[in-house]
Amino acid sequence: MPICYNSPYMIKTKWDLSSLLEGDADPKVDQIIAQAQKAYQYFVNKWQARSDYLESPQILKEALDEFEALACNYDGTGSVGYYFSLRYCQDQSNPQIKAQNNKIREIEVKMANEVEFFTNRLCKILPKPQKLMLSYPELKPYRHFLEKLFESAKYTLSEPEEKILNLKSQTSFGNWVNMVQEFVSKEEREVLDEAGQRVVKPLSDFISLVNSQNKEVRDVSAQAVNEVLAKHVDSAEHELNSILLDKKIDDELRGLERPDTGRHLSDDIDTRVVDALVEAVSARFDISTRYYKLKAKMLGVLKLAYHERNVTLGDLGRNYSYEKAVELVGDTFKSLDSQFAEIFTQMVQNGQIDVFPQKGKYGGAFCTHKRLGDPSYILLNHTEKLSDVTTLGHEMGHAINNVLIGCAQNALNNDTPLSTAEVASTFMEDFVFARASADYAPKDKLHLLMEKLNDDISAIFRQVACYKFEQELHKLYREKNYLTKEEIGALFTKHMSAYMGNAVEQSPGSQNWWVYWNHIRSFFYVYSYASGQLISKSLQNMVRQDGQSIEKVKKFLSAGLSESPKALFLDMGIDIGGVKFWNQGLAEVEALLKEAESLAG
Known part of the structure; x- marks a missing residue:
């Protein structure tokens, strides 16, 4: 249920994924997957046997437009894959969600392998045609996409080899990582809360208590963390x-x-x-x-x-309710840019932020998006600390970044390299910290400096x-x-x-x-x-x-x-x-x- 308080926001604290699917058992799942598979197969049937797009910039423009449309409309299984990846982050211990997620992953790897030929062949064209493609005016929207492809040719394997690497990646990498994350996310321990009461909390919740100003609270929490990590x-x-x-x-x-x-x-x-x-x-x-x-x-x-x-x-060490955090971050964005504030309001009110720790929930925080036009979603584990306020600002930086890209770019440019992704997040985080700091007395300046330095360190x-x-x-x-x-x-x-x-x-x-x-x-x-x-x-x-x-x-x-x-x-x-x-x-x-x-x- 939304939380209403004395502010312009109607807050939802759980993800509302209804714009993607109606629920885990949505009857449209198979239909959406079939539509995506059909679109991918159409692209394969049209282009796999051809080589003219490797020579003619005009024909390459047509092929890239259709390749971009695949990414825009589906990017795998579209809303289905996005929905179940988010649900898995909410409940990593749910076997039904894991099974569906694995099934979708297999389907998407197969779909990606079907169109592997396109970028594989394109990246390996000779230098002379490369120059022709890069200088062709109508290919300007795809110029850097092509530049990166051509640069990667040196390290790109044959089509069959790339397909094998795609197929084995889940068993040789993904399953191992998921296993340990799931083991750890299930752990609960009895710890002391800030009131000194013994309570049972999941790791994603009690790990924040290692930062408590109460030494006994933080020491008990640290011991619990050490026990969990030693176990696994x-x-x-x-x-x-x-x-x-x-x-x-x-x-x-x-x-x-x-x-x-x-x-x-x-x-x-x-x-x-x-x-x-x-x-x-x-x-x-x-x-x-x-x-x-x-x-x-x-x-x-x-x-x-x-x-x-x-x-x-x-x-x-004051407590920041999520409502207060929303108010502070909202004020910060209003002072920076009206569009930033509008994006934030939509995220808060549309159920795009999953706020509180839960057993089985992914630890930490992140912001994610998928197709051009899909909503971004933020995951938090809010425990009412000042750092939780700045974390909300940090993840909103990613969300704002995603929205601005979506308004300006095609689907093949709809992402950020890591080298720039964390610029938006830390930019917003620091302005949020400055706004939160304004509520403290001058006597707290040293401690605020130490808190800011802690973030920088x-x-x-x-x-x-x-x-x-x-x-x-x-x-x-x-x-x-x-x-x-x-x-x-x-x-x-x-x-x-x-x-x-x-x-x-x-x-x-x-x-x-x-x-x-x-x-x-x-x-x-x-x-x-x-x-x-x-x-x-x-x-x-x-x-x-x-x-x-x-x-x-x-x-x-x-x-x-x-x-x-x-x-x-x-x-x-x-x-x-x-x-x-x-x-x-x-x-x-x-x-x-x-x-x-x-x-x-």
Whole structure:
């Protein structure tokens, strides 16, 4: 039921998926799947036996228009696949939903394989026809799509080989990851709530209590987290080794030079840009170690326990009901741009945000979308902390990004590479934090600075430390061919310690916290948080200096996959190609830290 309170919003706190299907047993499911299969088969029948689209730009335009229509109207099984992927995130332990999700996954892999010939052949045309296609005016809407295809040819296998990789991906990768996530999501423990009462909560709920200002509450919660992760670390050991082997095989087949090369290609970003980011941030781990040293001092301890690194300091531990969070985020967007506010209102009122923790629900938070024109959906696990308010702002950044792209681009450009995706989210998150901070008294300035620094440290330094952990993890696996949980844990501890420094204890049990870190399974994903945070700082400065600059930001957010990230940033006067740019953002973080150190005395 909607929640009405003294505001312009009528809030729904559960996803309303009725625009996709009427329910799990919707009788139209088979009909929708059959329509999608028919459309894919029509495309195959028309184009598979032809080669003229590889030579004539006019004919290629016709073929790409029809390929784009497939993505626009179906992108697999359309509303059916989208619906059941969302339902699975709501209830990962439901066997009926899992079965339907697996069935749809098999159908969609088969459909993707049927049209594999099109991009496979297109990416391998010779340089002369490539130039002809890229210079043809009517192909301009697809120009960057073609540029990326041509660039990927070096690593693209034959049609039969690509089909085999598609078919085996669920059993060699997806099922392993889902298994551990489902095991962990089912776990419940008796912990202390903020009132000191013993309550039974699911992991997705009680893990947030490790940040409690009440030491007993956070210590009991941390012990419960450690128990859950220790229980499942053996399964996670086998899971991680299996997907590392899967990645190794894929990389060897494709001839990828480095384990992270595939990620960079997928994200449309030069490896040298990511290397420069990692180099710049790693060289300034002194910033994060100084931060934790200051935090330990403010808490009156020599060392923080591993789970205490995110504890809120001072009188910032107020509760934020979801209604209050909506009000704060809504006010922020109204001050930035009226369209942002309109999109937010629709999301809140149309049931596009699933708010509260539940047993079996996916942990953490995300925003997702599928076809051009489909609604975006946000998943939260709201526990009334200030960080939950900024998380809502973060995920809404993704949703706004999706809507702007949908209004401006075709279906083949309807996405964002990771290298730009986290710019929108961190941009919005920081403005939301600034708005929430305005409600605090001047005496709280130091604690607000520490909270903002905590976000920056987590998004920049922790993610780069994780990226370096992944780099060494893949390297070590390829040398040894199997890694024990002890070896994985030792490697994890090494890299976490590198950015935390001596003021944070690598407490017993913390060596297993990689088990719960889902992004480690999305290989080399995490650099995007660091790059997004540092790039968004540049955009925030631009908007704060000139409010009209929000139109430049909106243009950037509307671009989708239509241009490379580097070109998009250069269009705004931002060169991400060297260490210098990243150091500018890091200098801003250090300036905040120096201010906090000065206030703390």
